[in-house]
Amino acid sequence: MSGKVKVATTSLAGCFGCHMSFLDIDERLIALSELVEFDRTPITDIKEVGPCDIGLIEGGVCNAENVEVLKEFRRNCRILVAMGACAINGGIPAMRNSFDLKECLEESYVHGVGVEDPQIPSDTEIPLLLNKVHPIHEVVKIDYFLPGCPPPADTIWTFFEQLLNNQPVEFTYRQIHYD
Amino acid sequence: MSAQTATELSDLLLKQWNRDPANLLQILIALQRDLNHIPNEAIRYLASELSLPQSVVEGVIGFYTFLHRQPRGHYDLLFSDNITDQMQGSRDRAQQLATALNVDLGATSEDLGLSLGYTSCIGMPDQGPAALINGKTLTRLSKERMDQIADLIKQQTPVDQWPEEFFTVEDNIRRRDILLDTVLDKGAALTSYLSQGPDKLLDEIERSGLRGRGGAGFKTALKWRFCREAKGEDPVVVCNADEGEPGTFKDRVLLQSYADRLIEGMTLCAAIIGASQGFIYLRGEYRYLLEPLQQELQKRRDSGLLGSTIQGHASLDFDIEIHLGAGAYICGEESALIESLEGKRGIPRIRPPFPVTQGYLGRPTVVNNVETFIAAAMIADNGADWFRSRGTSESTGTKLLSISGDCARPGIYEYPFGTSIQTILDDCDATNTQAVQVAGPAGMTLPASEFNRVIAFDDVPTGGSFMVFDHSRNMLEAVQNFADFFVHESCGFCTPCRVGTSLLKKRLEKVIAGHATGMDLEKMIEIGHLMKTSSHCGLGTTAANPILDTIEKFPLLYDERLKTTSFEPAFDLNKALDEAREITGRTDPGAYVEGGGV
Ligand SMILES: Cc1cc2nc3c(=O)[nH]c(=O)nc-3n(C[C@H](O)[C@H](O)[C@H](O)COP(=O)(O)O)c2cc1C
Ligand code: SF4
Ligand code: SF4
Numbered sequence: 001m002s003g004k005v006k007v008a009t010t011s012l013a014g015c016f017g018c019h020m021s022f023l024d025i026d027e028r029l030i031a032l033s034e035l036v037e038f039d040r041t042p043i044t045d046i047k048e049v050g051p052c053d054i055g056l057i058e059g060g061v062c063n064a065e066n067v068e069v070l071k072e073f074r075r076n077c078r079i080l081v082a083m084g085a086c087a088i089n090g091g092i093p094a095m096r097n098s099f100d101l102k103e104c105l106e107e108s109y110v111h112g113v114g115v116e117d118p119q120i121p122s123d124t125e126i127p128l129l130l131n132k133v134h135p136i137h138e139v140v141k142i143d144y145f146l147p148g149c150p151p152p153a154d155t156i157w158t159f160f161e162q163l164l165n166n167q168p169v170e171f172t173y174r175q176i177h178y179d
Numbered sequence: 180m181s182a183q184t185a186t187e188l189s190d191l192l193l194k195q196w197n198r199d200p201a202n203l204l205q206i207l208i209a210l211q212r213d214l215n216h217i218p219n220e221a222i223r224y225l226a227s228e229l230s231l232p233q234s235v236v237e238g239v240i241g242f243y244t245f246l247h248r249q250p251r252g253h254y255d256l257l258f259s260d261n262i263t264d265q266m267q268g269s270r271d272r273a274q275q276l277a278t279a280l281n282v283d284l285g286a287t288s289e290d291l292g293l294s295l296g297y298t299s300c301i302g303m304p305d306q307g308p309a310a311l312i313n314g315k316t317l318t319r320l321s322k323e324r325m326d327q328i329a330d331l332i333k334q335q336t337p338v339d340q341w342p343e344e345f346f347t348v349e350d351n352i353r354r355r356d357i358l359l360d361t362v363l364d365k366g367a368a369l370t371s372y373l374s375q376g377p378d379k380l381l382d383e384i385e386r387s388g389l390r391g392r393g394g395a396g397f398k399t400a401l402k403w404r405f406c407r408e409a410k411g412e413d414p415v416v417v418c419n420a421d422e423g424e425p426g427t428f429k430d431r432v433l434l435q436s437y438a439d440r441l442i443e444g445m446t447l448c449a450a451i452i453g454a455s456q457g458f459i460y461l462r463g464e465y466r467y468l469l470e471p472l473q474q475e476l477q478k479r480r481d482s483g484l485l486g487s488t489i490q491g492h493a494s495l496d497f498d499i500e501i502h503l504g505a506g507a508y509i510c511g512e513e514s515a516l517i518e519s520l521e522g523k524r525g526i527p528r529i530r531p532p533f534p535v536t537q538g539y540l541g542r543p544t545v546v547n548n549v550e551t552f553i554a555a556a557m558i559a560d561n562g563a564d565w566f567r568s569r570g571t572s573e574s575t576g577t578k579l580l581s582i583s584g585d586c587a588r589p590g591i592y593e594y595p596f597g598t599s600i601q602t603i604l605d606d607c608d609a610t611n612t613q614a615v616q617v618a619g620p621a622g623m624t625l626p627a628s629e630f631n632r633v634i635a636f637d638d639v640p641t642g643g644s645f646m647v648f649d650h651s652r653n654m655l656e657a658v659q660n661f662a663d664f665f666v667h668e669s670c671g672f673c674t675p676c677r678v679g680t681s682l683l684k685k686r687l688e689k690v691i692a693g694h695a696t697g698m699d700l701e702k703m704i705e706i707g708h709l710m711k712t713s714s715h716c717g718l719g720t721t722a723a724n725p726i727l728d729t730i731e732k733f734p735l736l737y738d739e740r741l742k743t744t745s746f747e748p749a750f751d752l753n754k755a756l757d758e759a760r761e762i763t764g765r766t767d768p769g770a771y772v773e774g775g776g777v
Contacts, residue, residue, distance in 0.1 A: 067752055067772045074777040101758040128770055130755040138775050141698070163304035172719035 005164060006052040008039040008077060012066040013093040013133055014059025016042075017150045018084040022056070024153035034159075035164055041067040052077045054163070057142075057148075060090040061134045065127035074140040079163070082142045083156070085149040087135065101131055144169060147176050185221040188213060193228055200229045201540065203239060203522035207246055208463070208503050211606035212314065216250040235523075242524040242670075244298065244506030245314075245463050252287050252294040254332055258310045258618045261300035261425045263583045263646055264658040269308035272325050273297070279329035291332055299508060299664055300425035301464040303652055304583030304646070305351045305590050313338050314466040317345050346467065350432045354606060356577045358550075358557060359593050363440050366484050368559035370448045373490065376624055377407070377451045380559055387563035388556060388575035393419055393511075393548030394618065394642035395717075399555060402545055405535040407452045409543035416449045416457040417520065417539065417546045418496075421504055421511035423462060424619035425664060426644035429579035430549040432591050434468050436463070437553060438475040440497065444552030446485060447559055448545055449497040457499040458539070460516050463506050502507030508668040512716055513546040515670070526672045527716035548642075550579055570596035574635040582607045584647035591646075594634060601630040604647065611649045614733070619644040620661035624728040625652075655691055655736050658725045662687050665722040676719025679710040683726055685749065693740050696776070700730060700737060746776040 011019060019042060025032065040049040049055070049069075055077030061067055076079055085091040101165045110118040136142060146159060155175045162169045192209050196202035206225065210217050217240055226233040240246045258264070258273045273284055277295055282288040285296050301308035306318040315338065317328075324345065331341055352359065372380055385400035406414055418441065422430040433441060445457050461468060476499055477483035489495035502520055504510050510519045514528035517538050538544020547555075554576060558566050566576045573595035580603065583589045587608035594603065604612055615625045617634075618641040625632065625639070632639050648654060665680045686703050689695040706722030714720045729736055752774045760770050 064769065064772050071777050102762055105762060120762055122765055124765070124767045124769050128756050128759040128763065128765065131758045132755065134750065134755075139752070140748075141746040149361060 004037040005035060005054065006039050006050075007036045007041070007054045007056070007170060008049045008052045008073065009041040009043075009083075010048070010049075010057040010069055010073065011042065012057060012059035012087070012136070013062035013090075014084065014086045015092070017057070018058035018087075021148075021150035021153050022083075022156050023058045026153070028157055032160060035158075049073055049076045053079060055080045056083045057081065057087050057136055058083050059086045060093055061130065061136055061139050062093050063127040063129045067130075067139060068137055070139055079143045080140065081144045081146060081159075082136050083146045083149065084151055088137075088145050088147060090133045090135050091149065094135075097132045101129055105129075148178065151176075181601045185210070185214060185218045186224045189221045189224045189228075193225070198228065199230055199522075201474045201521045203229060203231070204235065204243070204505065204519060205242075205502055205522070207236075207240060208505055209247050211505075214245045214250075215253060215255065216300045219248075220730070222248075222353070223374050224266075236522055239522070242507065243463075243504075246505055250287075253292040254312060254338070255294045255314075256310055256312050257296050257298040257301075258297075259303060259307060260297035260303040261304060261664075262605045263426060264300070264307045264309060265656075265660065266584060266652070267304075267307040267339045268307045269310075269320070270300060272308050272320050273323070275322065275325050275332055276329055280332060281327065294470045298464075298506065299423070299668065300427075302422055302431050302462075303348070304426055304586050305428060305581070305684065306349055307583075311466075312341075313462065314463065314469050316348060316464070318348055318604055334581075337359050348431070348467065348617070349433065350436055352432065352593075353458040353582075353588055354592040354594065356593040356595060357565065358554060358577050358579070359437075361557060361565075362496065363443065363557055363560055365439060365482065365488060366443070368443050368556040369484065369490055371494075371559045372450050373492065374446055378640075380447075381407075381451060383563050383638055383676065384555055387558045387566040388570075388572075389551070389558060389566065390574070390636060391548055392550035392554065392578065392642070394640070396636045396640060399547065399551055402535055402547070403448060403451055405533075406543045407647070409536045411536065411541065411543045413456070413545040414452045414454040414545070414652070415536075415539045416447055416452070416454045416499075417516070417544055418457070418459045418552055419511060419516060419546050419548050419587060420459050420465070421462045421508075421516060422465070422549075423508035423511040423668075424621070424642050424644050425661075426581060426583055426616070426619055426646045427642060428581040429591055431465060433549050433553060433579075434465065434472060438472055439479070440553045440556050441549055442475060442479050442485060442555075442773040444547075445499060445555035446479075446489065446495075447556055448547070448552065450489075450495055452543070452545060454545075454707075455496050455498070457497060458520055460504060460510070460520060461501055462504045462511075466503065466554075469501060469503065476501075507670070508664075509670045509716075511717055512718065514553045517544065524670075529715075547717060561613060571635055573637050578634055578641070579643055580634070580641070582647065585609060585612065585649035585652070586647045596635045599631055599653055600625060600639070603634075603645065604630065607647070609647045609649070611651075612647055613650045613652060614654055616646040616648070616657065616725070617641050617644065619646075620664055620725055621718070622724065624658075624725055624732060626732050629732075643671050654729060654733055655687075658729050658736075659684075659687055659691060661725040665718070669718060669722070673713075673715040673719060675710045676714040676716075676722060679714075680722050681752075682689035682706050683710075683723060687726065689747075690737055690740055694749075694751075695737075695740065696742050696744055696747050698746055701706075704730065728763050744776050748774070748776060 040046040055073040105120045192206045210275040226236045242390045287294040310317045389399045390396040487496045509515045510525040515525040519525040534544040580592045663685045669680045671677045707727045
């Protein structure tokens, strides 16, 4: 196994769409697996991240656990990548930022349609929510940003190809613009 | 106010403004004034009568700070929030009033019918703290005066019964040179035009070297010539009296005490380019000057110097209409100003075409600053040599400076171009000066080591703002004030400026809070350069200047506050769990996270 580049991925406040897009590189996954070894990812189901070369982060930071995981990734990954709109801007989850946290929770757990025994959950097993959802670069230093919701498989593939070949990361217009 | 009244009033205003969609903004300003807001009925009615989509009317209302869809109080009080106002205690005065009346700043109190808030510089830094009440200017707001105002509001005394002296605006002219000292007889510039003809006069203005006084410094004769030679029909003369650059008030003084010269200059321009229609675009903050200016226009009409057959010449037919702005700094940019004159949102146009070929309603248009028109009129009467007797070869004549901040004698100073910053500081009795901000937030921040530099287009150019800061001031507060100003005034049309101004504001706050690292400074410089190179108009290309300038020239301001770590989060991580902890009442270890960077 030695000599392979170690890669870890995780989804914070995301929808896993970015990970699905990653899998959409299809048969190129085989070529990729020749070059890299996966550490913590939803694919390997490894729970703790170890020392890695590259970390891919999907989703923004919405709760205490996200903060811890993201910091753990930063401590362990040489290169950390914000993958997708949510990681870069907060994305869909950040739409709650125009409301108070209390309003959001009450909407779901107190006033929601069909709610029985209305109460805001409080359990040490459940990570506490942050007042607002933040992009990941507001919590740790990020080295690369891959825009898109999700970034297309081709963009993710190009990114790996160039990075693994020690080339400067460059995209064609269509790979990172969606107008 | 019932629906019918709003519709009736709209109808009246439509008649007054010729049912012309280009006058939409003026109609909305009048509605706001009479009804404290613009009701939906009026929006629907105006849209249908002017054949505009309702969304366009709503879009215009949304763009201008002084237009509202929710009722403001019948006392609508806005404190001028420029740094120089703050230095005179404006924030304390605002708080004093809020406390005395038990209302929140930034909110409307139904009981008292009072809306209380802040607004960008209203052009009174020589006699601040200042505020606008229902659009009228209040000056010299001392603690005592604030108490009086609190009583007047408690007693619900109408604003037009408040003591006259609250509204006094002094000229404060401290130094006069050839422009303010030379007498211009009514009509003298026009007489000169009639005897010399347009070509000779244009040559004379060209020879004078006159360049625009609004900031950009374009050669005035060239602009007029372009417009005169432009293909389009029916050219237009526009005076830019928007004076939105914080710390500038020289146009205010000219409009208040030299309006006749301004009208003369505009009429001269009209004669040269063949225009019959002119506008003065007066910033909403100078609403108090509207009636006096209208009287000046009428006086000129009565003496045959404005209107049809000026000085008995049938070929000279020119009149001027005043349009008000409504609290948008960007409308000082000439193409945004033209959009606003056409009744639209003040979004800067793509140029070319330039206004001289396609301006107001597509017609060739000259836009000049107040001071420029006055200088042109004076040159027509006194000749180019008179003008060139002051200044330098590239920057001829004199410049009016609006001096405010830490000096004993704030006010208007007329200087020949080429005068050094130090001389100016000495004249206005500024001592222990740490820095001077020239040309407003978009201009230059000069440290003492650069006080030997001179006011000139090729050294320290300026539209007229000159703000002095002594060593007791924390310059970062000024920088932050400017950063906030640009966030508020960015028109939002292009991303580098709309987003960039907010990013800079946030990073600066991080620096001030002591959470920033060297990386944040690098990012600020990077964002600043991006804004400079990729923004659509002059606001965005200059908005980063105060930050870039102070990082370079006052590095200690920043370095002292930086952390030595390589990265710090943008917000307090643990504090961001406050609300959740409060809602759930949790105190277990999992309810806290460690702050700081990795
Ligand atoms: C953001 C911005 C604000 C401006 N504000 C003013 C203003 O308040 N008054 C003014 O005369 N020029 C202002 N200008 C400059 C005008 O665009 C224009 O150059 C000027 O009115 C031309 O007149 P002048 O040649 O007589 O200076 C502004 C420019 C920008 C980019
Ligand atoms: S960027 Fe889009 S695909 Fe990726 S996590 Fe966010 S919502 Fe899902
Ligand atoms: S630079 Fe700023 S003010 Fe100018 S057009 Fe862009 S957003 Fe508007």
